[in-house]
Amino acid sequence: MTNEDRKALELFAVTVREDIVRxxxxxxxxxxxxxxxxxxxxxxxxxxEIRVDPKNPRDPKRDRFVLSKGHAAPALYAVxxxxxFFPVEDLITLRKINxxxxxxxxxxxxxxxxxxxxxxxxxxxxxxxxxxxxxVLKIDANVYCLNGDGELAEGEVWEAMMFAxxxxxxxxxxxxxxxxxxxxxxxxxxxxxxPLDKKFEAFGARVIKINGHDFDEIERALKFFHENIGSGQPxxxxxxxxxxxxxxxxxxxxxxxxxxxxxxxxxxxxxxLETARRKILEA
Numbered sequence: 001m002t003n004e005d006r007k008a009l010e011l012f013a014v015t016v017r018e019d020i021v022r023x024x025x026x027x028x029x030x031x032x033x034x035x036x037x038x039x040x041x042x043x044x045x046x047x048x049e050i051r052v053d054p055k056n057p058r059d060p061k062r063d064r065f066v067l068s069k070g071h072a073a074p075a076l077y078a079v080x081x082x083x084x085f086f087p088v089e090d091l092i093t094l095r096k097i098n099x100x101x102x103x104x105x106x107x108x109x110x111x112x113x114x115x116x117x118x119x120x121x122x123x124x125x126x127x128x129x130x131x132x133x134x135x136v137l138k139i140d141a142n143v144y145c146l147n148g149d150g151e152l153a154e155g156e157v158w159e160a161m162m163f164a165x166x167x168x169x170x171x172x173x174x175x176x177x178x179x180x181x182x183x184x185x186x187x188x189x190x191x192x193x194x195p196l197d198k199k200f201e202a203f204g205a206r207v208i209k210i211n212g213h214d215f216d217e218i219e220r221a222l223k224f225f226h227e228n229i230g231s232g233q234p235x236x237x238x239x240x241x242x243x244x245x246x247x248x249x250x251x252x253x254x255x256x257x258x259x260x261x262x263x264x265x266x267x268x269x270x271x272x273l274e275t276a277r278r279k280i281l282e283a
Contacts, residue, residue, distance in 0.1 A: 001219055005048075009215045010280045012082070013043040017246045018273050019078035019091050025266040027095035030103065033256040034148060035075035037179040037212070037241040041146065044218045046079045050144060054084035057111045063141050064130045066115045068123025069148035069177060070104040071258070076113070077101050085112035121154030123147070124174060128160045131172040131234075142229075145174045150182025153191040158203060161234070165204025168232035173225045174205070176236065177212065179243035181254045196238055205236040212239025248272055 016039045024030035046052075051063045067076050074094060081088045086100070093099035100109040104118030114130070117123040127145035134141045151157065164172050176196065184190050193199070197207045208224045210217035218239075225235040243257070244250025247269040250261075261269055 001216055006215050007280055007283070009040075009043055009047060011277060012047060013040045014246070014273050014277045014280065015082065016043055016075060016078040018270055019081070019088075020074040021247065021261060021266055021269045021273070023074050023077070023091045023094040023101075024260040025263065026092050028260055029095055029258075030074055030260050031071040031258050032074065032247075032260065033181070033243040033250055033253070033258075034069060034177065034179065035072045036245045036247060036250065037243045038069070038072050038075050038146060038177050038239075039078075039245070040213045040215065040241075041175060041177070041218060041239055042075050042079045044215055044222075045144060046083050048219070049222050051141075052083075052112070054112070057085060061139055061141055064114045064127070064143045066123045066127040066130070066143070066145045067105055067113075067117050068127070068145050069120070069151055070117030070123065072146070072148075072177075073101070073103065073105050076105060077110070080110070080112040083112070086110070120148070120151040121156035124157050125160045127174070128164050128169060128172065131164065131169040132167055134171055135167070135169065142171045142173065142225075143169075145172070147174060147176045148182070149176055149178045149180065149187050149193065149196070150190065152176065152193045152196070153187075158199075161200065161203040161205060161236075164234040169234050170229050170231050172234040173222070174234060174236045175221075176238050177241055178238055179241045181243045181252070181257065183254075183257045185254055200236040200238075204233060206231065206233045207236045207238065209238040209240065212241040213245060246273060246276065 020035045105113040131143040221237045250256040
């Protein structure tokens with residue numbers, strides 16, 4: 001990856017984080033913590049990886065993305081808006097009555113959303129079905145899914161992985177946002193699902209562990225996915241991330257899982273993100 005590409009991705013991720021903070025503050029509710037931790041992966045995915053066309057969002061030959069951790073919708077919405085699926089101005093309507101940007105993604109109202117999600121564990125099952133459908137129809141399309149680490153306590157996740165391995169869905173790339181926190185506390189305290197790499201491998205996946213905030217690492221993981229297409233095994237990318245990444249008072253703070261910033265806190269967060277933008281530009 002060139003320095004110019006890396007810098008562009010870093011700036012895009014800062015913009016996404018700003019939109020997450022603004023939209024959830026305007027809504028007075030939402031899930032900023034897990035949206036901020038996923039911002040880098042989603043920024044890379046839509047900028048460099050996934051084959052979609054904002055002018056034809058229902059193209060049957062497109063790649064698919066399923067946000068299984070549907071509460072991180074503010075991050076997905078920000079990325080989709082900046083990629084041209086709908087106006088950026090819509091982001092401020094998050095969770096408002098009659099807005100197409102509800103608290104969890106809705107495939108019937110929001111361009112670019114491939115699956116309605118929010119009930120944890122179900123998104124990955126939909127993604128597996130999409131991957132199987134592409135195989136049956138002989139369509140050259142990949143399916144990407146993002147899960148939360150707390151979500152992995154849902155048995156449906158493991159049923160889906162068992163299905164993916166059995167039917168050799170090597171066109172499926174499952175990423176897990178391993179930020180270590182969920183609504184009730186540390187994932188290790190609420191329901192310890194480690195060791196994740198060995199568990200996914202036991203269910204038939206090829207696994208790679210990376211820093212989920214490092215764009216070179218994300219690029220390496222997706223190259224690993226493409227190299228595995230044809231292997232007959234699904235790919236799992238374990239993203240080591242920081243919940244609330246980019247906003248000092250939200251980082252690694254479980255209370256920001258499902259709480260919006262107040263106006264003064266929003267101003268502080270945006271000031272920190274603007275400082276981050278200046279450092280990127282000056283580097």
